[in-house]
Amino acid sequence: MRKGFVKEVLSKIKYDPRENEDDYYIVIEHRGAYGNVKKIPVKLIELGHGYFFIEDTQIPYHRILAVVRKDGKVVWKKSGLGDDVRF
Template sequence: MRKGSVKEVLARIKYDPREKESDYYVVIEHRGAYGNVKRIPVETIELGHGYFFVGETQIPYHRILMVVRSDGEVVWRTRKLGS
């Protein structure tokens, strides 16, 4: 499952022609209350250096809890959740 940093995994999904980015989403810890999570389709994000962007919103990579394929397979999970 956990092969590389989350940025490397997302770059592979977004730029590898064998992958379909619409088949993936990220689960982030939404700022505010612990346990408040949000799902964001990978096709809607742009990768940056220390952050990724959803429109004008800048979100740090450390907020990503998981990268999940639409069939439910977790392809990357943060160590905070126990890999």
Template structure:
């Protein structure tokens, strides 16, 4: 399941012609709400060096908890302990 860094996984999804980024989303820790999470479609984000961008908002990669397919299959998951 976990192969490489989250940025490597997202780069493969976004730039590999054999992948459809519309089939994936990320689950992030949502700042400001204790224990809150948010799902973001991969097609809506732009990759940066230490951050990814959702419109004008910069979100650090360390806030990503999971990368998932639309069917619910986990592609990548953080090593942090979560209850998700």
């Protein structure tokens, strides 16, 4: 995947009227959380340049491991993650 593609995926989910951001969450690398990952509903994030925001917390896009629909379908996954990884 090309650099910045995850932001394009998130922009489509947040701003395309055919999508419902309530149907998606992101999985981020979060040291200290169970399994070092954390799931965050897309509706709670704001997109920025190089970072996304959750309230006042700035998190770089490279920490996103996957974008997942609530039905479990992975719509984007960071390259290098195996096919057996489940979110």
